[in-house]
Amino acid sequence: MAIFRQPQSGLELQDQVAQLYTETREDVYRYLLTLGVHPPKAQEAVQEVFLRLYTSLKKGEKIESLRGWVFRVAHNYGLKVRARQSSEEKFDPAIEAQLTSPVANAERQLLDREKMTRLNTAVEGLSEQQKRVLFLRMEGLRYPEIANALGISASAVGEFLRRALLRLKKVRDE
Amino acid sequence: MNSLLDRHPEQDLLPYLDGELSARRAGKVSGHLESCGRCRAELEELQDTLTDCASYRNVLTAQMPEAPEEWRDLYRDFSRIDESLANNSLLVRLMRPLVHSGVPRWAFVGGLAMLIVLLSLNQLRQAPSVQAATLLRKAVAVSQSQPRAAHRIRVRSSRQPEFTRMAGVQAAVVAVAQAQAVAALFQQANWDWNNPLSASAFEQWRDRQVHKTDEVKAVQDPQSPSTHLTQISTTSPDGEVEAASLTLNTDDYEAVSERLEFRDREWVELSEISESPTESASGSGASSTGIPVRAAETPSRPAAFAPGSSASISDELQVLSALNTIEADLGVGELQDVTLTGGKVLVTGPGSIPQRRQEEIRSSLAKLPHVEVEFTSLPPVSATSEVAAASGSAAGATGSPMEARLEKRLGGHAEFDRFSTQLLDLDDAAMKRVYALHNLAQKFSPDAEAQLSAQDLNLLHELSRKHTAVLAEKIAEMDKLLVPTLSSLGGAAASVASAGHGSWQSAADEVYRNGRRVEVLISQMLGMTQGKAPTNALPSDLMAALNELRANLDDCGKALR
Numbered sequence: 001m002a003i004f005r006q007p008q009s010g011l012e013l014q015d016q017v018a019q020l021y022t023e024t025r026e027d028v029y030r031y032l033l034t035l036g037v038h039p040p041k042a043q044e045a046v047q048e049v050f051l052r053l054y055t056s057l058k059k060g061e062k063i064e065s066l067r068g069w070v071f072r073v074a075h076n077y078g079l080k081v082r083a084r085q086s087s088e089e090k091f092d093p094a095i096e097a098q099l100t101s102p103v104a105n106a107e108r109q110l111l112d113r114e115k116m117t118r119l120n121t122a123v124e125g126l127s128e129q130q131k132r133v134l135f136l137r138m139e140g141l142r143y144p145e146i147a148n149a150l151g152i153s154a155s156a157v158g159e160f161l162r163r164a165l166l167r168l169k170k171v172r173d174e
Numbered sequence: 175m176n177s178l179l180d181r182h183p184e185q186d187l188l189p190y191l192d193g194e195l196s197a198r199r200a201g202k203v204s205g206h207l208e209s210c211g212r213c214r215a216e217l218e219e220l221q222d223t224l225t226d227c228a229s230y231r232n233v234l235t236a237q238m239p240e241a242p243e244e245w246r247d248l249y250r251d252f253s254r255i256d257e258s259l260a261n262n263s264l265l266v267r268l269m270r271p272l273v274h275s276g277v278p279r280w281a282f283v284g285g286l287a288m289l290i291v292l293l294s295l296n297q298l299r300q301a302p303s304v305q306a307a308t309l310l311r312k313a314v315a316v317s318q319s320q321p322r323a324a325h326r327i328r329v330r331s332s333r334q335p336e337f338t339r340m341a342g343v344q345a346a347v348v349a350v351a352q353a354q355a356v357a358a359l360f361q362q363a364n365w366d367w368n369n370p371l372s373a374s375a376f377e378q379w380r381d382r383q384v385h386k387t388d389e390v391k392a393v394q395d396p397q398s399p400s401t402h403l404t405q406i407s408t409t410s411p412d413g414e415v416e417a418a419s420l421t422l423n424t425d426d427y428e429a430v431s432e433r434l435e436f437r438d439r440e441w442v443e444l445s446e447i448s449e450s451p452t453e454s455a456s457g458s459g460a461s462s463t464g465i466p467v468r469a470a471e472t473p474s475r476p477a478a479f480a481p482g483s484s485a486s487i488s489d490e491l492q493v494l495s496a497l498n499t500i501e502a503d504l505g506v507g508e509l510q511d512v513t514l515t516g517g518k519v520l521v522t523g524p525g526s527i528p529q530r531r532q533e534e535i536r537s538s539l540a541k542l543p544h545v546e547v548e549f550t551s552l553p554p555v556s557a558t559s560e561v562a563a564a565s566g567s568a569a570g571a572t573g574s575p576m577e578a579r580l581e582k583r584l585g586g587h588a589e590f591d592r593f594s595t596q597l598l599d600l601d602d603a604a605m606k607r608v609y610a611l612h613n614l615a616q617k618f619s620p621d622a623e624a625q626l627s628a629q630d631l632n633l634l635h636e637l638s639r640k641h642t643a644v645l646a647e648k649i650a651e652m653d654k655l656l657v658p659t660l661s662s663l664g665g666a667a668a669s670v671a672s673a674g675h676g677s678w679q680s681a682a683d684e685v686y687r688n689g690r691r692v693e694v695l696i697s698q699m700l701g702m703t704q705g706k707a708p709t710n711a712l713p714s715d716l717m718a719a720l721n722e723l724r725a726n727l728d729d730c731g732k733a734l735r
Contacts, residue, residue, distance in 0.1 A: 079318040
C-alpha cells in the first residue's frame with residue numbers, strides 16, 4: 001500500500017509494473033469474471049489495464065495505490081466490455097449448480113455446504129452496488145480505493161458494506 | 175463526549191475490524207469493547223461473517239475457469255508505448271522552452287496563438303478525437319454504474335411528426351407505428367434503437383467509423399443557462415450516418431440530446447424529456463410530456479376486447495395483479511418488465527433471482543392465459559436506482575459540508591449513521607412504490623383504460639391505490655424523521671399549490687418526477703453525491719420536494735377514488 005514513487009529509470013518502471021502484473025493479474029482476471037465478462041475478454045482486459053497503468057505512470061501521473069488504481073480501471077473497463085458482449089450470453093460462473101454438486105463438495109469438506117448455498121443465495125440477493133463493494137473488499141481494497149473504483153464516497157462504501165454484511169449475517173443465523 | 179462512549183458503536187464495528195477508523199475512534203471502540211459483552215459478541219459475529227465471505231469467495235474463484243491463454247509478456251508492449259509517448263510529447267517539448275525562458279509574455283501568447291493556428295491547419299485533429307473518446311468512455315462508465323430506469327425521449331425527424339417513446343434499460347421494445355419509419359433509419363445505420371440517446375450507442379457507432387473527424391465544444395442550454403453542456407460532433411465519410419452529435423450534461427455525463435444526419439439528407443433529433451430537479455419546481459411539466467406519449471403508444475396495444483387467441487391489456491393487468499399478491503410488482507419486486515408482445519404477456523426477470531423465487535413467480539402466473547416467463551442471465555438491473563451511485567466526480571469525496579452539519583446536529587457520527595440508514599431504507603421503500611405506480615400509469619393510459627371492463631378498471635385502481643397507500647405511509651415516516659432535522663438546519667418549506675391533474679396517470683407522472691428529486695436531494699444531503707445547488711438551500715429544497723411529492727400523491731389518490 002506504500003505510496004508509489006516514480007522510479008528513476010524507464011526500465012525500473014517496466015520491472016515494477018511487470019511485477020505487479022504477475023502478482024495481481026489472476027485476482028483482477030477473476031474479479032472481471034464475477035462482473036460477468038467472458039474469460040478470453042477478461043484476460044485481454046487485464047493485459048490492457050496494466051498497459052494503461054504503465055502509460056499513466058510513464059506520463060508522470062502520481063498514483064497512490066497501484067492496486068486500487070488497477071481495480072478501478074479494470075472495473076470500468078470490464079463494464080464496458082460486458083456491455084459490448086450483451087448480444088451474447090453474460091458469463092455466468094454458475095456457482096449454484098456447482099455448489100450443490102457432490103464432486104465440487106468433496107474438495108472442500110471443511111466448508112459447510114448448506115451454509116455456502118445459503119450464502120450464495122444471499123449474495124445474489126444483494127443489490128448490484130452492495131455486491132461490487134463486497135467483492136472489492138474481498139480483493140483487499142481499502143474503503144477509499146473502493147470508493148474511487150465505484151465513484152462513490154468512502155462513507156457510502158462503509159454503509160453499503162455494513163448493509164451487505166447485515167444481510168449475510170442474517171442468512172448465516174437462519 | 176462520554177455519553178458517546180456509553181452507547182454501542184454498532185456502526186463503527188465493521189470499519190474497526192477493517193482498520194478503517196481513525197486512531198482516535200478506534201481507541202474509543204476498543205475501550206468500549208473491553209466493557210461491553212454485547213458489542214464483543216457482535217464484533218465476533220461480524221468477523222465470522224467476513225470469514226465466511228472469504229471462504230465463499232475462495233470457493234467461487236476456485237471453480238472459475240483459468241485464463242484461456244498464456245499470460246502475455248508485457249515488456250514488448252512497454253517499448254511500443256515508450257515510442258508512441260516520445261512522439262506525442264514532441265509538442266510539449268516544443269513549448270517548454272517558451273514557458274521557462276525569459277521570453278516576454280506577449281511573445282509567448284503570440285507563439286501559442288501561432289501554434290494553435292498551426293495545429294488547426296495541420297491535420298493534427300487528434301486532440302478532439304482523444305477528447306471525444308475520453309468523454310464518451312466516461313459517460314458510458316457513468317451510465318453503466320447507474321443503469322437508468324426507463325425514461326422518455328422526444329424524437330423529431332425529417333420523416334415523421336414529433337413523437338416520444340420510452341428508452342433505456344427497462345424499455346420495452348414496442349413497435350409503434352409512428353416510430354417505425356425512424357426505427358428503420360436507425361436499423362439501417364446499425365444504431366441501437368432500443369436506447370438511441372445514449373453515450374454507449376453513440377460510442378458504438380463512432381468506434382466503427384474508420385475515417386472520422388471529431389469536434390468537442392461547450393454549448394449552452396438556452397432554457398437553463400446554468401447547466402453546462404458538452405457537445406461531441408463526429409462526421410464520417412462512410413456508412414449511413416454522415417454526421418452525429420451528442421450533447422452531454424457536463425456535470426453528470428447524462429446524454430441530453432442528439433442529432434443524426436443521414437447520407438440521404440434525412441435527419442433525426444432526439445432529446446431527453448427532462449426529469450431533472452430544475453423542472454420539478456412546478457407541476458406544469460406534466461401536460462407537455464404526458465399526453466403525446468400515450469397517444470403515441472396506445473395504438474400498438476390490443477384492447478381488452480381483442481379475441482381470445484392473443485393477449486390483451488386485460489391479460490396484462492391480470493398478470494400484474496397476480497404478481498402483486500406475491501410482492502413482485504414491477505418496481506417493487508425484482509422483475510424487469512412485463513410487456514405485451516407477439517400476442518403474449520411476456521414477464522422478464524434477471525437470471526440471478528433465486529430458484530425458489532423464480533418458481534414462486536412462475537406458479538403465481540400458472541393459471542393465467544398467454545403468459546410467458548423468462549429469466550435471463552443479462553446483468554441484473556435493480557428497479558430502484560442505487561442512491562449512492564454517484565458520478566465519477568464524487569470519487570473519493572469524504573463528506574459534504576452538509577454531512578458535517580448534520581452529524582453535529584444529530585449528536586455524532588453514530589447517530590448520523592443510524593439516521594442515514596433509516597432514511598435510505600425509507601427512501602428505498604418509497605421509491606419502489608413510486609416506480610410501481612409509474613409503471614402502471616405508463617402501461618394503462620387514460621385511453622387504454624377506457625377500453626377496460628368495469629371489473630378490470632376496479633382491479634387496476636385497486637392496485638394503484640395499494641401503491642399510493644404504502645407510498646403515503648413511507649412519506650409520512652420520512653417527514654417524521656426529516657422535518658425536525660431539516661428545520662433545525664434552517665429549512666423552511668413553501669406551500670404547494672396543487673397543479674390539478676386531469677388523470678391519476680398524469681399525477682403519477684409528477685409523483686415519479688418528485689420522487690426522483692427527493693432521492694437525489696437525500697443522497698446529496700448524506701454526502702453520497704455532489705449536487706450543483708448550494709448546500710444552504712438543501713434543507714429547504716428537500717422539504718419543498720417532499721411537500722410536492724405529498725401533494726401530487728394526494729391528487730393521484732383522489733383521482734383513483
